[in-house]
Amino acid sequence: MKVAFLGLGIMGRPMAANLAKKGHEVAVWNRTPKQVEGARAAATPAEAAQGAEVVWMCVSDTVAVEQVLFGENGVEDSLREGMIVVDSSTISPARTLEFAKRVRGHGADYVDAPITGSKIGAEAGQLIFMVGGAEPTLERIRPLFEAMGKAVKRMGDTGKGQATKISMNLMIALIFEGFAEALTLATKQGVHAENFVELIGMTMVKSGVVDYKAPFVLKNDYSPNFPLRLMYKDIRLMLEAAKDARVKLPALRTVEEIYEVASEEGLDDLDYAATLTLLQKWAGLEVKGGVPA
Numbered sequence: 001m002k003v004a005f006l007g008l009g010i011m012g013r014p015m016a017a018n019l020a021k022k023g024h025e026v027a028v029w030n031r032t033p034k035q036v037e038g039a040r041a042a043a044t045p046a047e048a049a050q051g052a053e054v055v056w057m058c059v060s061d062t063v064a065v066e067q068v069l070f071g072e073n074g075v076e077d078s079l080r081e082g083m084i085v086v087d088s089s090t091i092s093p094a095r096t097l098e099f100a101k102r103v104r105g106h107g108a109d110y111v112d113a114p115i116t117g118s119k120i121g122a123e124a125g126q127l128i129f130m131v132g133g134a135e136p137t138l139e140r141i142r143p144l145f146e147a148m149g150k151a152v153k154r155m156g157d158t159g160k161g162q163a164t165k166i167s168m169n170l171m172i173a174l175i176f177e178g179f180a181e182a183l184t185l186a187t188k189q190g191v192h193a194e195n196f197v198e199l200i201g202m203t204m205v206k207s208g209v210v211d212y213k214a215p216f217v218l219k220n221d222y223s224p225n226f227p228l229r230l231m232y233k234d235i236r237l238m239l240e241a242a243k244d245a246r247v248k249l250p251a252l253r254t255v256e257e258i259y260e261v262a263s264e265e266g267l268d269d270l271d272y273a274a275t276l277t278l279l280q281k282w283a284g285l286e287v288k289g290g291v292p293a
């Protein structure tokens with residue numbers, strides 16, 4: 001298929017590369033110019049989208065999606081009847097509805113398809129997509145999902161992919177924070193971190209989040225698989241959605257405060273697992289965190 005891929009960050013770049021590898025005709029665009037092997041680089045989102053059947057976005061946040069779609073030289077200039085716009089960024093579910101309406105005003109369709117699987121999943125073509133949109137539209141772009149991922153789950157109409165993603169990331173943030181606090185308490189009492197992690201893995205407390213993060217944490221490797229600034233952005237999206245839906249999230253509010261301090265302390269570009277280093281510091285434990293050279 002003819003695809004425009006916009007946003008070549010940690011996730012977008014390997015996604016675009018996998019589309020090209022599977023033989024799709026890919027035009028890429030990134031705000032800071034970047035190349036992807038096997039793809040044509042375009043100067044603007046509008047140029048990338050010119051003549052494309054599908055425009056796929058993976059940029060940082062709601063404002064970025066709005067700019068790419070509707071800003072100067074945005075996708076809107078090239079929208080045509082029958083085109084499909086897909087958004088794999090994690091953004092506001094409410095704004096997603098607005099963006100979809102405006103895109104549909106041009107006769108194109110809109111699909112929100114946020115992803116999980118982290119950097120490793122993106123590189124391996126093993127992402128999982130949680131999708132909001134019309135079933136026939138999803139069927140048309142199934143080969144593209146298959147080129148980048150291992151599973152696609154339709155969650156409902158437009159916006160339900162984003163609603164699912166921020167709810168799922170709420171669990172990730174809280175599960176990791178639970179692990180980080182438990183690890184800090186255990187180690188401050190003299191328990192070896194490796195032993196603690198091994199024991200957790202033998203019990204019902206075992207978790208996919210801990211399985212994924214523990215090896216990095218035990219090596220004090222906080223290089224970004226999922227940067228803290230993006231999880232902090234998602235926490236704000238969760239709290240915004242909760243306010244709209246009149247849902248109370250007391251545990252998340254506390255975790256938000258930890259992210260606020262982490263951000264103030266300059267941890268934004270490290271992995272979100274670096275929140276652990278704050279707990280360790282507050283506990284008077286030695287902190288060896290940082291990005292290895």
Ligand code: NA7
Nearest residue numbers: 007008009010011012031032058059060064067089090230
């Ligand atoms: P990264 O690695 O931080 O990449 C973010 C991308 O978004 C990168 O290509 C940025 O371009 C682009 N970006 C950021 N702001 C803008 C604006 N205003 N306009 C256009 N493009 C922009 O994030 P990930 O790849 O890890 O994650 C992407 C999404 O998936 C995010 O929503 C996650 O929560 C999930 P740059 O290279 O800085 O010029």
